[in-house]
Amino acid sequence: MRILLLGDLLGRSGREAALKHIPALRAALKLDFVAVNAENASHGFGLGPDMAEALFTAGADVITLGNHAWDRREIIPYIANEKRLIRPLNFPPGTPGAGACLATLPDGRKVLVAQAMGRLFMDPMDCPFRAMEDLLTRHRLGVTVQAVLLDIHAEATSEKMAFGHAFDGRVSCVTGTHTHIPTADHQILPGGTAYATDLGMCGDYDSVIGMTKAPALNRFIRKMPGEKLSPAxxxxxxxxxxxxxxxxxGLARRIEPVRLGGRLAPAMPVL
Structure with a gap:
């Protein structure tokens, strides 16, 4: 199975890049499945239902969120009815939406996509390891599902790496989101799970993690609130x-970075 995982879409430029490139990448890489993190797609904070629909139309199969899941209030009734949009699995019981999606491809193969949110330097949450363990008691890679994709939305690289090793051999891949900076550690772990600490963002890298530079710099230099952060x-x-x-x-054969456009050095897998 060939899968594309895209990191945090940041604002208009990130949305437009995804909408432009997803259809072409599906064809060029002969993709079976596309998962996109879009929790920052709406002006850097949250996701609007109209934006989710546009991404699904462009070819995204599942969209994940994160700590900004509820920044656009209108997403709450939308996520209750749209199973392809998921929020972190380890939100407390009763939170709207679901933390995992079981998708069926046209040929009948099944793909489980789940997202967990880290706890180091993040809001207090239920244990992400325990939540994922519970999910995997109901789905077995290579038996009941043909792929399991885990988005670990976390601040600390150590927590993300621990997640990868905790589920090595039981999921197809563990890839990180949230920090907006692509890491260079794409690898197949000893048990056969593909891993990367952070996918990076889809956004303007002439910025401070996607936000315009001047207001972000002022917050660091002057230690005072100032102009509201806005996407570059x-x-x-x-x-x-x-x-x-x-x-x-269902285990990984290969994992490689994908980078197109903008300021970063390009990277594209060769089939």
Whole structure:
């Protein structure tokens, strides 16, 4: 199975890059599945239902959120009815929406996508490890599902790496989101799970993690609140990873970075 995972869409430039490139990438890489993190797609904070619909139309199969899940209030009734949009699995019981989506491809193969949110330097949450363990008691890679994709939305690289090792051999891939900076540690873990600490953002890298530079710099230099942060709107770099899995086991055969446009060095898998 060939899978594309895209990191945090940041504002208009990130949305437009995803909408432009997803259809072409589906064809060029012969993709079976596309998952996108879009919790920052609406002016840097949250996701609007209209934006989610546009991403699904462009070819996203599942959209994940994160700590900004509820920044656009209108997403709450939308997520209750749209199973392809998921929020972190370890939100407290009773939170709207779901933390996982079981998708069925046209040929009948099943893909489980789940998101967990870290707890180091983040809001207090239920245990992400325990939440994922519970989910995997109901789905077995290579038996009941042909791929399991885990988005770990976390601040600390140590927590993300621990997550990868905790579920190595039981999921197809563990890839991080949230920090907006692509890491260079794409690898297949010893048990066969593809891993990358952070996919990076789809946004303008002439910025401070996607936000215009001057207001962000003032917050660091003067330690005072000032102008509201807003997304940088230059040309975006589309950032993510390409994962190919073994048909028999669902474990990873390869993982490679994907980078298109903008300021970062390009990277594109060769089939």
């Amino acid at each position: 709107e230059g040309e975006a770099t589309l950032c993510g990873a390409f994962v190919e899995t073994e048909e028999a086991t």
